[in-house]
Amino acid sequence: MKILVVGSGGREYGLVWAARQSKLVSEVLAVPGNAGMAELARCIPVLPDDIEGLVKLASQERPDLVLIGPELPLSLGLTDRLAREGIPVFGPTAEAARLESSKAFAKEFMDRHGIPTAKYRVCETQEAAEASLDVFDLPIVIKANGLAGGKGVTVAETHEQAVKALAAAMQEQVFGEAGKCVVIEECLQGEEASVQAFTDGRIVVPMVSAQDHKRINEGDQGPNTGGMGAYAPAPVMTPELMERVKREILEPTIAGMAAEGRPYKGILYAGLMITAEGPKVIEFNCRFGDPETQVVLPLLGSDLIDTALACIQERLGAEHVDRKPGAAVCVVMAAPGYPGSYPKGLPISGMESAHAVPDIMIWHAGTVRKEGQLVTDGGRVLNVIAVAPDIATAVKKVYAAAEKISFAGAHYRRDIAYRALKRNKK
Ligand code: AMP
């Protein structure tokens, strides 16, 4: 089979890597890909938001399966368009992807179907939004309704911060259209974890749980990023809790989407807060998480392509999602300045010595090759991943490898998985 992967980050590297592991696959294409993916796939320079370009390419190449990494092409209807061309796609339609592309839609959907989540108000005007600030205690959460590249959420500790966040979204429109409508929420207390599940629109089968680190600095301080690291499994997610997540969140979501005439197929990502009252949804994503994919795919015991086909063909069963034993940890190496502006083209060295550390994989994100030299080409540059029998061992290995890699101003967090390590020490 010929597989086409859409995207160019660490998550998409993982999709290419998993496709290459599959016995069903003879050829992998990636658009646009990166320097690492170019060693595993034929890379073609089309951007993920160029829907016309992607449809044209897919019509020429006729892949047997398209795997879509990022949310933007899903929300723009790439799945719908490719399906119309008769090309099999793993990923929800634009209507189904509204679970991620409109937070207001997701909250109202959860309300209709009794799915546990934070109390909220949807506000279309700044006046209504400011009036709603008094409905909830501080801290209070302000969210841009639309896609904002992971930057649209403010957890405001004070009334002033909340007013500022509203003005930024609704008046200054720093998120463009995405912030014209906001969702205001009560702040949930507890530990976060995420569960990503395969679904064929009827059955939903979760993979191992994970936890990511969104903030740039150690101790989860500083501005939010696309994700600075992740680990799996998340110790907070006991088998009992996983059962509850399935029964109270994943299954009613898939059943509700089908009942409303927008069947959801693909990966459903539930970002959860494990509160004193049980698991509640913080957000849904309509695709694999980044960097959660970097720790979840290495622990997937099944053939990703076989499972994706079972989803598309509506014949998913529990037997399609196997789990390997052990744990995985991913550390993201970022360019200096990230998540603000950062230089590109910094030469990267030490890859071979890092690869020599046992049980290590390095999944490229923002890299490119210039005259034979590997150089940086994005904010998040490399994902260093270790798989080991337990999280503590994986942490040791991942840092032994990361410290061998260098580029000018390389930045990475030294405390990835600290919550899991602290919990295990108790
Ligand atoms: P999101 O972009 O929706 O994943 O939100 C980013 C981060 O904001 C989440 O990972 C949480 O840490 C935090 N957050 C979002 N909504 C809430 C909430 N209702 N209560 C507490 N924290 C939240």
Ligand code: GLY
């Ligand atoms: N790591 C969260 C996300 O992929 O949106």
